Amino acid sequence: MVELMARQMDDVFQALGSATRRRMLHDLAGGPKSVGQLAEPFAMSLAAASKHVKALEKAGMIRREVRGNTHFCHLDPGPLASAHRWLSFYESFWTGRLDELERLLREEKGTIPASQEGDDT
Amino acid sequence: MVELMARQMDDVFQALGSATRRRMLHDLAGGPKSVGQLAEPFAMSLAAASKHVKALEKAGMIRREVRGNTHFCHLDPGPLASAHRWLSFYESFWTGRLDELERLLREEKGTIPASQEGDDT
DNA sequence: GATCTAGTCAACCGATTCGTTGAATAGCTG
DNA sequence: CAGCTATTCAACGAATCGGTTGACTAGATC
Incomplete structure (x- = not known):
């Protein structure tokens, strides 16, 4: 995991x-x-x-x-890999592949990855 | 930059x-x-x-x-890309490509003037 | 003009951070 | 054993953080 x-x-x-x-x-x-x-x-x-x-x-x-x-x-x-992975979510953003970003966002509507969920205060 | x-x-x-x-x-x-x-x-x-x-x-x-x-x-x-890039330095570490890591470290010896102790085995 | 809306700013508070120093612990060495 | 080495721990202070509230500014609306 x-x-x-x-x-x-x-x-x-x-x-x-x-x-x-x-x-x-x-x-x-x-x-x-x-x-x-x-x-x-x-x-x-x-x-x-x-x-x-x-x-x-x-x-x-x-x-x-x-x-x-x-x-x-x-x-x-391990945690460095996790952080890297978290940042990779935005990779399409800085490479200009906005269509790919949109796909990620749409795909995410169903499954909520823990790394993107902020829950507490 | x-x-x-x-x-x-x-x-x-x-x-x-x-x-x-x-x-x-x-x-x-x-x-x-x-x-x-x-x-x-x-x-x-x-x-x-x-x-x-x-x-x-x-x-x-x-x-x-x-x-x-x-x-x-x-x-x-931009800054996300920078952070991602910083983390990428360690990528070979978690993918198990230690030889690649060693190459990066060696390559860096020339460009970084900081007081880093050189300990090659 | 009066008022509602969007947001910032300043003051404040409790918790955390980042450094210090001095004392404690544990292992090594003569 | 005494004493050195490596490191942690506890207490402390200054600075920063993350939140609050109340006052303020500026744009939109009636």
Whole structure:
């Protein structure tokens, strides 16, 4: 199941809404890193960086593997794929394929994807 | 120029980090809507909805056309395309094409001057 | 002109965010 | 054991967020 509920989508996009965390994800694309390694590029306390890691973890984009003293963070691309998929809905819009967009909108009238449904306040 | 600066990316992802605003974007995909029309699905004051619209506008995802009394909002897909493109960097990760990811990372070494630690195995 | 409608603005409030610091935990090392 | 390393946790403060209400502006309508 690739679709995430609205709440999880909130977490994912909110996590992505920080250059610090985007940079961390990017660094993680090169392979697993410890929290300390992730924190290194930034002029902030380790505790602050640790909170960013926690935010990414909460959003499901990081998987933590505690080995001895150090916590290794692995990138989990699932939520990124979900976000990408959510945005793809609008792809026909920026590629100019409005007919395709219209098809998507019509098709959707029957089945409501969770990623498009905002329910709470 | 498709790339946005980090600050603008922050605005875009932060704007997307709310189910309310995602719903507004989705409604806008069907065509331009007034602020009142965008606010209608939600159990919140018009002023609150207006703030959400402003957030989307600040992120560049909405274009406003004031005609007489009412403000018509048009979807501007540019920032969505940027976000989509940003996420595409990780696409090879979730499709399992790790070799492609590695190529992207290597290719990027030349173009990005930031203090990134090079750790090739 | 009076009034209704569409929307913004400013002030306010409670919750959350983003950073700090100092203390605590747990593993490694001499 | 003492002490270093890696990391979290708790408390705090400033800033921002998401909502409210009441006042305001501007266009439409009678």
